[in-house]
Amino acid sequence: MKSSVKNRSSKPAAKSRVKSAAALFTQELPGGLRGITNTLYIGATQSTQDIARALAQTGAQQGTLIISGEQTGGRGRLGRQWHSAPGGLYMSIVLRPNAAPADLSELGIAAAHAVTQTLSEICQIKAKVKPPNDVLAFDPAKKTWRKISGISAESSCAGDTTEWITVGIGVNLANTLSRDLDTATTVKRITGQTPDRDNFLRKFFTLFWDRYSAWELHAASKRNT
Numbered sequence: 001m002k003s004s005v006k007n008r009s010s011k012p013a014a015k016s017r018v019k020s021a022a023a024l025f026t027q028e029l030p031g032g033l034r035g036i037t038n039t040l041y042i043g044a045t046q047s048t049q050d051i052a053r054a055l056a057q058t059g060a061q062q063g064t065l066i067i068s069g070e071q072t073g074g075r076g077r078l079g080r081q082w083h084s085a086p087g088g089l090y091m092s093i094v095l096r097p098n099a100a101p102a103d104l105s106e107l108g109i110a111a112a113h114a115v116t117q118t119l120s121e122i123c124q125i126k127a128k129v130k131p132p133n134d135v136l137a138f139d140p141a142k143k144t145w146r147k148i149s150g151i152s153a154e155s156s157c158a159g160d161t162t163e164w165i166t167v168g169i170g171v172n173l174a175n176t177l178s179r180d181l182d183t184a185t186t187v188k189r190i191t192g193q194t195p196d197r198d199n200f201l202r203k204f205f206t207l208f209w210d211r212y213s214a215w216e217l218h219a220a221s222k223r224n225t
Helices: 012-020 046-058 104-122 186-190 199-222
Strands: 005-007 026-028 038-042 064-068 072-076 081-084 088-096 129-130 134-138 142-159 162-173
Touching: 005 199, 026 162, 038 046, 038 081, 046 064, 046 088, 046 142, 046 162, 104 129, 104 142, 104 186, 104 199, 129 142, 134 186
Parallel strands: 005 142, 038 064
Antiparallel strands: 026 038, 064 088, 072 081, 088 162, 129 134, 134 142, 142 162
C-alpha cells in the first residue's frame, strides 16, 4: 500500500474544485452508515479521490463519504487509470487519524480486509487480500482467483503528523467489465445476483471502523512511546 499513498500539500485551487464538485451532488445516500458524518452522491465523475482530496484540503470532517455511480478516470496504484462502469461501488472517505505518515500504508490493508469480510458475509464469496492494495475473489466457475476490488489512498502530512488521508475503494458489484479484462470479476458474475449496494455499505462500514479504530490505536501508541 505504501506506493499507493501519495502525499500532497494543500493548494489554493482546491476551493474552486470543491465548488465544481458541489454542483454534481445530486442526492444523499441512505442513512445508517456507521461513522459517516456526511454522504455525497455523484452520478458520474472522473474520480471520487479528486473530490475527496479537494474537500479534505478545505476542512471536510472525518467520515465524509463520496460515492459515484461511474468513474471515467479512476486511478489505482502507480497512477494506473481505468473506466469504472455503472453498477459498481466507487467511493472515497476522508479520514483524519492520529497516526504518523509511516503507519498509513497499513490503513489500506485494513480497508482491504474489511472488503473481504463484507464479500464473505453479505455475498458469500470467498475473498482474500493481495498486497499492497487488491482484493481477489474466487470464481468457482473459472476455478481461479480474480480481482474484485482495489484500494488507493492519498494523504497530506506535515512532519510526523498526518493532516488527512483519503481512502478510495472500488468494488465490482454488478458493473460490466471490458472483454479484454480477463483478470477481474464481479459479484454478479460469481453469484448470478445483483447485490444490494446499501446493505454492502452498511456491513462494510461496520467492519471498517472496527479495523480503523484498532489501527489508529496501535499507531497512536507508537507515537507516545
